[in-house]
Amino acid sequence: MTQESSQLHCPATFVVVRHAEAAYEHDVLTRDGGWLTAPGRAQAAHLADQLAGRRVAAVVTSDLARAVQTAEVVAGRLGVGPTVETRSGLREFDIGDWVGKPRTFSLASVINAWAAGDLSVGCEGAETGADIVARFVAVLQDLADQYRGETVLVVSHGTAMQLALGAAATNATTRFTFGRSVPNCGVAEVEYDENGLRLLTFIGVAPPHASDLPNESQTPGL
DSSP: OOHHHHHHTOOEEEEEEEOOOEEOSTTBOOTTOOEEOHHHHHHHHHHHHHHTTSOEEEEEEOSSHHHHHHHHHHHHHHTOOSSOEEOGGGOOOOOGGGTTSBSOSOOHHHHHHHHTTOTTOOSTTSOOHHHHHHHHHHHHHHHHHHSTTSEEEEEEOHHHHHHHHHHHBTTOOHHHHTTSOOOTTOEEEEEEETTEEEEEEETTBOOOOGGGOOOOOOOOOO
16 A cells, blocks of 8 residues: 555544633623633643644634634644634534524523434524534545644534534434533544544543433533
8 A cells, every 4th residue: 555545544633622711791692702811811721731742733713713812822832833724614503593682591402402413403593503513524524634644623612512523423422422511622532534533532531332322411601
């Protein structure tokens, strides 16, 4: 087998993380709300220190401010750059008609449907779970082609991670990923090759056998 053909079968590794702690505008939800707090910047710096022993080829992030700022802190400390790459496909789910309204409603029905594997639903006036998975996985697929055999840091959002990684992984389900909350700078690690996406760990836990998957779900922050 030549080096070129061998490389075609070499998976890309993605370290997928939720953005660091962010502050938001009072009780109002906006599409691009949130900027890193001082503790959030410390969290991002700590994440960079944890990754210092690995060869990170690139840092790619959602284009929402709280994710971009997290990525910039990590990339700067790792010396990866000179700039981070933004991809809108890595965004958090859109709340549609609820944009700009006080947080007086519950997302539980939508989140619980996704956790149970029903990707046909979404917030009023917004994309469905299937739409979110498609755009998120399209980014990973593109990056896997570009970074075969390398490690890429991907900065995204808690629910988008739970939904896309659980639904797309060949060895896990949304019941598993939604069964644990995603803290700020929480990490999932995946491999992506010609056989698809394989979840290695999600918030420090390897996917269990199908019979051991939890039934409960948790609703994380944005």
